[in-house]
Amino acid sequence: MLLPVTAVLLASLSASPAARARPAPVKTSGFDAIAIPLVSFSSDQGMGYGAVGGMYLYGAGKEPYAHALSAQVFFSNRGVQSHSLRYDGPRLLGPLRVEGRLDYRRELRSPFFGAGNQSAPEFRGDVNNELYNFDKGTPGFWLRLRGHPFGEEHPLQSYVGYGWRHMRVAAYEKSLLSREKPLGMDGGNMGQLLAGMLWDTRDNESDPREGGVEELSLRISGNATGNRYHYVGLTLSERRYFALTSRLTLAHRMTLDLLFGDVPFYEWSNTGGVNVSEGIGGMNSVRGIERNRFAGNIKAFMNTxxxxxxxxxxxxxxxxxxxxVAFMDLGRVWHPGVADGKWWHWHPGVGGGVRFSRRAAVIRMDYAVSTGSGRQRCYVTFGQMF
Known part of the structure; x- marks a missing residue:
């Protein structure tokens, strides 16, 4: 969602060594620090602005650094706030990488269209209509341990972690949410146990041209994890990259997310994994379709x-x-107790865009059209979609 305007010029301070073709010599003492403005835009959340800062502390035998700290403050003109403090210790506990984040997110108009692949058929494209919105605030944190069980050069990675946040839900009186009253209307604590494995053979972490990464992730929620609801989430993801010529790359991603148990409505649109997504609809799943336009217990989407x-x-x-870039996205959901249409009823989005990049920093600007509704959307953000 966020675009550091000057990050393309300063990426060498924050690029991970896995994303560099020729890493700079490892520093063994001292620190680097940087602060840059943030600007972003999407048709779903409007114009955003803020700032981000980072500090990298170096130590002997610690690669690529001993500790990294970053902080972000972000607002949008449609009532979104996203503030965070993040820590990364690549070798804090021997070979284990320790990652953590403390954050607060607020949305004055968060989308809700109901459940299923054919939800809200009367919707005509006005994302500001209170009928399809509610307010939410979600302070929280997560902590993750990640490592290479068979050595740094082996493609297998595994991780375990814990995430917690408090969900505050404020439904508008005449909204669809107030009318349907799904599980989760009262909000509450959301604690999750996280675990997963990745098989990563990409040649470049931030802008790959060959190889791929497969991921299997699990999230478990219940009283024992500090969650008032009992459910399990399973995410399977496949990303593949093919260098067709020296300048042309074919990239493809497939994601399947399944939720089982007593799932609150605000989890219907979330996926698990190291890099979480939302959907179906929006800049992270199916471009051209309104953010989280279709949601449910089972989500599947593909991006080419x-x-x-x-x-x-x-x-x-x-x-x-x-x-x-030229792209085509496809997605659909399944949800118990509602009509989801035929198995072939997928929601497509097509479009194109431009990319500006320096090392790990990639500015993404996309224009997309939903071929189902004919509506158009624009996105300006930071980093490749996948």
Whole structure:
């Protein structure tokens, strides 16, 4: 969602070594620090602005750094707030990587269209209509331990973690949420036990051209984890990259997310994994469709991109790359007790965009159309979609 305006010029301070073709010499003492403005835009959440800062502390035998701290403050003109403090210790506990984040997110108009693949058939595209919105606030944190069981060069990674947040739900009097009253209307604590495995053979972590990454992740919620609701989530994800020519890359992602048990409505649109997504609909799942337009206990989506590196040039002495992308996204959901339509009833979005990149920093600008409704959406954000 966020776009550091100057990050393309300063990415060398924050790029992970796995994302660099030729890493810089490892520093053994001292620190680096940086602060940059944030600007973003999406048709779903409007114009956003804020700032982010980071600090990297180095130590002997600690690669790529001993500790990293980052902080973010972010607001949008549609009532979104997203503030966070994050820690990363690549070798804090021997070979184990310790990652953690403390955050607060508030949305004055968070979308709710009901459950299922054919929800809210009367919706005509007005995302500001109170009928399809509610307010929420979610302070929380997560902590994760990640490692390579068979050595740093082996593609297998595994992780365990814990996440907690408090969900505050405020439904509008005449909204669809007030009318349907699904499980979770009262909000409450959400504690989850997290675990997963990745098989990562990508040649470049931030902008891959070959290889892929497969992930299996699990999240468990119940009284023992500090959650008032009992449910289990399972996420399977596959990402593949093919270098067709020296400039052309075919990228493909498939994600399947399944929820079982007493699932609160605000979990219907979430997926698990190291990099979580929302959907179906929005800049992280199916572009061109309104954010979280379709939600349910089972979600599946696919993204195919043809990425073309058009040119390289220098700005203020820094090397930049210009790229273009054509894409097609597909997604659908299944939910118990509602009509989801035929098995082939998927929701597609098509479009194109441009990319500006330097090392790990990628600026993404996309234009997309929902071929089902004909509605159009624009996104400006930071990082490849997958």
């Amino acid at each position: 991109e043809l990425r073309y590196q058009a040119a390289q040039f220098r700005v203020f002495g820094q090397p930049l790359k210009l790229g273009a």
